[in-house]
Amino acid sequence: MQLLSEAESWKLFCRTAIPNNVIDNCPPELKVFGEKMVKKCAGLPLAIVVLGGLLSSKKQLPTVWEQVLNKLQVPFSEGNGVDAILSLSFIDLPHNLKSCFLYLGLFPEDWVIPKRELLLLWITEGFIPQQDEQRMEDTAEDYLNELINRNLIQVVAVSINERSKKCRVHDLVRDLCIKKAKKQKLFEIQNNIVHVPSSCSSHPSTKCRRQGIHFGSGGKFDLEMVEFSNSIAKLENLRSLYLEAYLPGMPSFVMNSWLHLSKLQIKGRIPQLPNARQFPPSLTQLTLEETELDYDPMAILEKLQKLLTLRLRKDSYLGEEMQVSAHGFPRLKVIQLFGLNRTKEVEYRKGWHVKAYSVAGF
Structure with missing residues (x-):
């Protein structure tokens, strides 16, 4: 895995952590916390984008960013930066998204997953609230988009109207799914x-x-x-x-x-x-x-x-x-x-x- 320079890391972080960011920077009141978190990511792109996805789902307030930094301080100090970020991102997921996310661990490593197949599987599993069939598919797609926005799922193909068509998960993310699924007695591989x-x-x-x-x-x-x-x-x-x-x-x-x-x-x-x-x-x-x-x-x-x-x-x-x-x-x-x-x-x-x-x- 190729590591990023400090400048590249900061640019990537700002792009993913700040919604609609076009200047690749962040507000001064957030910068001190952002710089500390990015430094702990040690140039690992996955850690940076997942951290950014986590922060982008929250209010852009210094107190909020400080809370995230504090939750990561101990794992960071023990050299478990990536695992800590992935675990915190999972914990932060809304309850209705957690089973959908963990289900991704069932797919083989580097598997390209057709979007429609994944949505139907989530529905079949009972992860989507009962509605009429079309509304259930729409809800399932909303769940998928939320996981994509949090950078827990990678889009590998899009349709003409720029909607996701195929996706996959990073190996480390899949490992987290398998580990958490075993702990929650969902499945074991x-x-x-x-x-x-x-x-x-x-x-x-x-x-x-x-x-x-x-x-x-x-x-x-x-x-x-x-x-x-x-x-x-x-x-x-x-x-x-x-x-x-x-x-x-x-x-x-x-x-x-x-x-x-x-x-x-x-x-x-x-x-x-x-x-x-x-x-x-x-x-x-x-x-x-x-x-x-x-x-x-x-x-x-x-x-x-x-x-x-x-x-x-x-x-x-x-x-x-x-x-x-x-x-x-x-x-x-x-x-x-x-x-x-x-x-x-x-x-x-x-x-x-x-x-x-x-x-x-x-």
């Missing part, structure tokens, strides 16, 4: 395997903040080679699951163990879906993407008695036709078909009705 506190499974009455799990994989997901901890396989109260991998077959623990699973998202090729009776009985939301099914999935999915929302996204189905029977999907409210480029026709038998229906991509 050992040898790249996610472990959930056993209290979540063996003691349903015990408070457990984690309701969902995201498994991501860059390649084939071989169930005979990957060891899932007992705490995961026995998560009887799990509410949501996101799987991203090539699956030779649907994992039996998804279908048989998690009776309360209500939200399931699968991204990656699956040769065959299980029959309707093998799906979690409480499933209300199902999303399939890039599953590359070569047979009409509706014959199975329409029998899911409690399903409220179905999303078939890019290349989830490779056939030309789909058919829904008159009595299919008895409780379905929303169906979204997107990116099914080979599908030419979707037939709905007379008498079938759904509240919200959207189609794009074929």
Whole structure:
């Protein structure tokens, strides 16, 4: 990591700590405290920008900056400047942002995270207050922007209208997420395997903040080679699951163990879906993407008695036709078909009705 000179450090600090700063300097009454804090950052860009992000979220008053400096004095003196700044920045987060922030530790090191995927995962996890779906996404994006403004998340790609499109977290920030998540019994990572506190499974009455799990994989997901901890396989109260991998077959623990699973998202090729009776009985939301099914999935999915929302996204189905029977999907409210480029026709038998229906991509 390349260190900055004193002048460069001060310029970067002023730019990040003072909102709408165009002169790369700070008011005289704040300067004495700012200089002391910047000096302790020892030219480390991450320490400077996170410190700046923390201060930018506060009132620009000498008493406020002095309080921040005092909280950092002891850790700074012990040579733990970066850790101290990161920890203080986490402590300073509003309560509703802390779980969203810690969740970032689940992504692999240097992983580029698509914004929409992250927002939907936060919603699925139950981190976003219950509202209608669009408002929940807007709230989730507000949370993301707050973390970006605090320099805890790095934007790596923006859209045409300059909104964040992809992001990632610094390795040291990710380490903090993992450490704090373990302490708060949200999750633990050992040898790249996610472990959930056993209290979540063996003691349903015990408070457990984690309701969902995201498994991501860059390649084939071989169930005979990957060891899932007992705490995961026995998560009887799990509410949501996101799987991203090539699956030779649907994992039996998804279908048989998690009776309360209500939200399931699968991204990656699956040769065959299980029959309707093998799906979690409480499933209300199902999303399939890039599953590359070569047979009409509706014959199975329409029998899911409690399903409220179905999303078939890019290349989830490779056939030309789909058919829904008159009595299919008895409780379905929303169906979204997107990116099914080979599908030419979707037939709905007379008498079938759904509240919200959207189609794009074929």
